Amino acid sequence: MSPLASAPFLVILSGWCAGIALSTKLSPPAASLAASLFGAGFLLISTKRWPPGWKRVLPVLLLTVSLPVFFMNLRLHPKTVREESWMGQAWIRTERAWGSKRAVTLASPKGRLLCLLEPEARPLEGERVQVSGTVVPLESLFSVTSEGEFDPARYWRAKGVEFGFRCSSVAAVDPPGNRKTGWRTRLRKKLLLSLSPLVRGHLLAAWTGEKDPEVASMHRRWGTAHLLAVSGFHVGVLGAILLWCLRRFRFKLLVCSSLLWGYVFLTGCASSACRAMGMIQLGFLGPVLAGRPSSPLNSVSVAGGILLLINPWLFWDIGWRLSVISALILCSVVRGGVTPMRGLAASLAIWMGTSGEASAAFETVPLAGLVLNLFALPAFSFLLPVASVAAIPVLAGFPGGWVPLWGMEGLFEAWARFADCTCMVVQWQIASSPWLWNFSAAIVGGAVAYGLETGVSNGLILSLCAFFCGGVFR
Amino acid sequence: MDDRKKAVLFISAGLLCFAVAWGLVRGFSGKWPWGAPTGVAGPSWSVRQAMRATEETEAGPPVSAGKTDPAVPAENWIVYLTGEVQRPGIIEIPPNSRLFQAVEKAGGLTARADRDNVNLAAKLEDGGHIHIPAVGQTPEDGKNLLNTVSERMSTNPSAGRIDVNRATRAELESLPGVGPKLAQAIIDDRTANGPFARPEDLLRVKGIGPAKLEKIKEMILVRP
Numbered sequence: 001m002s003p004l005a006s007a008p009f010l011v012i013l014s015g016w017c018a019g020i021a022l023s024t025k026l027s028p029p030a031a032s033l034a035a036s037l038f039g040a041g042f043l044l045i046s047t048k049r050w051p052p053g054w055k056r057v058l059p060v061l062l063l064t065v066s067l068p069v070f071f072m073n074l075r076l077h078p079k080t081v082r083e084e085s086w087m088g089q090a091w092i093r094t095e096r097a098w099g100s101k102r103a104v105t106l107a108s109p110k111g112r113l114l115c116l117l118e119p120e121a122r123p124l125e126g127e128r129v130q131v132s133g134t135v136v137p138l139e140s141l142f143s144v145t146s147e148g149e150f151d152p153a154r155y156w157r158a159k160g161v162e163f164g165f166r167c168s169s170v171a172a173v174d175p176p177g178n179r180k181t182g183w184r185t186r187l188r189k190k191l192l193l194s195l196s197p198l199v200r201g202h203l204l205a206a207w208t209g210e211k212d213p214e215v216a217s218m219h220r221r222w223g224t225a226h227l228l229a230v231s232g233f234h235v236g237v238l239g240a241i242l243l244w245c246l247r248r249f250r251f252k253l254l255v256c257s258s259l260l261w262g263y264v265f266l267t268g269c270a271s272s273a274c275r276a277m278g279m280i281q282l283g284f285l286g287p288v289l290a291g292r293p294s295s296p297l298n299s300v301s302v303a304g305g306i307l308l309l310i311n312p313w314l315f316w317d318i319g320w321r322l323s324v325i326s327a328l329i330l331c332s333v334v335r336g337g338v339t340p341m342r343g344l345a346a347s348l349a350i351w352m353g354t355s356g357e358a359s360a361a362f363e364t365v366p367l368a369g370l371v372l373n374l375f376a377l378p379a380f381s382f383l384l385p386v387a388s389v390a391a392i393p394v395l396a397g398f399p400g401g402w403v404p405l406w407g408m409e410g411l412f413e414a415w416a417r418f419a420d421c422t423c424m425v426v427q428w429q430i431a432s433s434p435w436l437w438n439f440s441a442a443i444v445g446g447a448v449a450y451g452l453e454t455g456v457s458n459g460l461i462l463s464l465c466a467f468f469c470g471g472v473f474r
Numbered sequence: 475m476d477d478r479k480k481a482v483l484f485i486s487a488g489l490l491c492f493a494v495a496w497g498l499v500r501g502f503s504g505k506w507p508w509g510a511p512t513g514v515a516g517p518s519w520s521v522r523q524a525m526r527a528t529e530e531t532e533a534g535p536p537v538s539a540g541k542t543d544p545a546v547p548a549e550n551w552i553v554y555l556t557g558e559v560q561r562p563g564i565i566e567i568p569p570n571s572r573l574f575q576a577v578e579k580a581g582g583l584t585a586r587a588d589r590d591n592v593n594l595a596a597k598l599e600d601g602g603h604i605h606i607p608a609v610g611q612t613p614e615d616g617k618n619l620l621n622t623v624s625e626r627m628s629t630n631p632s633a634g635r636i637d638v639n640r641a642t643r644a645e646l647e648s649l650p651g652v653g654p655k656l657a658q659a660i661i662d663d664r665t666a667n668g669p670f671a672r673p674e675d676l677l678r679v680k681g682i683g684p685a686k687l688e689k690i691k692e693m694i695l696v697r698p
Binding site for chain 1: 495
């Protein structure tokens with residue numbers, strides 16, 4: 001088997017990732033050459049049997065790696081900005097907690113700006129505000145980070161921010177309107193005011209993509225923080241429910257796609273949700289357009305690659321990385337159908353494959369997560385949809401609506417007790433280190449080799465190459 | 475060539491690709507054919523941070539958003555800009571701005587402005603009056619040439635110094651050897667005993683000795 005036949009975009013994605021990762025080290029031409037070499041290396045090692053006509057396809061494939069890498073590298077060079085005072089109107093695209101401050105992204109005539117405000121400023125998503133201050137380079141808002149540490153400037157660039165803004169005054173001009181952000185603000189307010197604590201924290205994450213600090217800290221302790229980030233899990237569960245509900249409807253794929261895209265927009269278009277939605281969309285379209293089911297590995301690569309083409313900074317977005325890594329491992333391990341053993345193996349491999357990335361972001365990862373994740377996905381694929389339904393009577397103001405809500409609160413509490421007990425038994429934490437990173441890269445390489453059916457020897461070599469080259473992607 | 479030999483050849487070629495890529499990264503890392511193409515290129519982080527710290531010390535404390543710390547001025551400065559700018563008049567600018575920022579707010583310089591005799595990098599003061607001269611104009615030519623920036627910058631030796639009778643706590647902290655406690659002690663002293671008449675009066679503040687005074691003497695200003 002060869003990725004040329006089963007997942008050609010996986011070769012392209014691997015080259016693009018290498019090329020973008022090298023943008024901080026090499027010039028664009030050198031990075032695109034290195035990306036082609038990485039792509040070619042991956043292809044040569046992971047191919048067990050070459051399909052007919054491969055000699056004609058190979059140069060095209062390598063060109064498809066190197067040319068976009070060159071242009072993406074050019075785009076990765078941030079626009080230079082001279083410090084400039086500015087006063088005018090902007091609207092708040094997003095706002096979230098950032099240490100002791102509120103991080104607010106502003107859509108303004110000066111571009112998309114990031115501004116760190118004191119919490120009492122109480123900015124609201126969707127508000128039009130009058131601001132004055134100084135436009136500054138984004139990096140100057142944060143202290144210096146060393147290589148391998150979390151880089152806040154990259155994080156915000158992945159969110160589309162161009163410049164920083166040192167705000168000296170901010171005043172609301174218009175309340176949140178009927179934009180998407182206005183709807184999100186209203187929904188958030190309703191959830192915050194109506195629901196019980198644990199249901200509120202989980203539904204806030206599942207419906208708006210925002211994190212309740214207390215619930216987020218609990219999930220970080222348990223190693224299940226990914227459940228609060230809208231990702232393939234949420235989109236997949238909702239998609240499965242919608243498909244089941246619409247199973248007798250003629251245009252079920254069209255309606256399901258529209259509703260799922262609506263959900264992704266409502267939750268703030270997180271990169272992980274967009275990747276999952278792109279993959280689901282390809283899954284729906286494959287049989288219609290190509291007349292055959294699309295390869296899951298290829299679909300993950302296409303969806304992840306399209307997001308990189310739109311915004312290359314997403315390569316450093318932890319949501320994008322964890323989402324793509326998890327999806328690649330899952331698709332590889334459960335190829336040919338889901339069985340209990342494959343499900344178990346996929347859960348373990350995903351935990352090991354993402355622990356390097358997660359520990360680099362959170363400094364440590366709890367070993368309890370390895371156990372808890374075996375139960376968390378089935379448990380939350382039940383808890384979240386049922387809690388969403390149970391919350392509707394209260395949100396709609398029906399009398400007696402609190403009865404199912406408190407029932408759900410009890411179930412979330414029971415999960416919290418179980419998770420806390422597990423953490424007491426398995427209380428070790430694994431600290432971030434280059435070795436852990438390289439180990440995770442080797443797991444990803446090995447899992448992908450298994451998914452591509454490369455054979456044991458080729459798989460081992462690919463895994464070793466991933467181990468030694470993993471540092472490039474850090 | 476049999477299949478086994480072919481497989482070994484392809485795997486060897488793959489490993490060679492990785493090795494060449496690795497060599498490329500090792501050999502060319504940090505060597506750019508032009509300019510500084512990324513946000514992290516140019517001077518190293520440590521050097522850039524040192525440069526930024528120096529700039530911040532020179533420019534005074536950064537302006538923080540919100541209005542929680544009473545020691546940090548959150549209100550904008552007002553300056554009066556006249557002469558060869560597109561829209562002369564009262565301009566509102568963020569604290570610690572420089573002249574080019576005020577000129578930008580006034581719509582930029584006119585074609586007649588004497589660019590060579592205006593220091594656009596000059597630091598401004600709240601409530602100041604800046605006149606941008608025209609080409610060939612001398613300070614005596616215009617009635618309103620109260621305070622041309624070029625003149626002020628060349629003759630005013632106190633530019634950039636910190637007035638200890640008016641400075642905020644954050645501004646005082648930018649002096650070498652002055653931390654939050656000592657800055658607060660200076661403010662408490664001038665509130666309790668009145669303004670300092672001369673730099674030596676700072677010796678009455680607990681924590682400032684002759685050595686420290688000597689160190690900061692050239693950086694401070696004592697206005698009644």
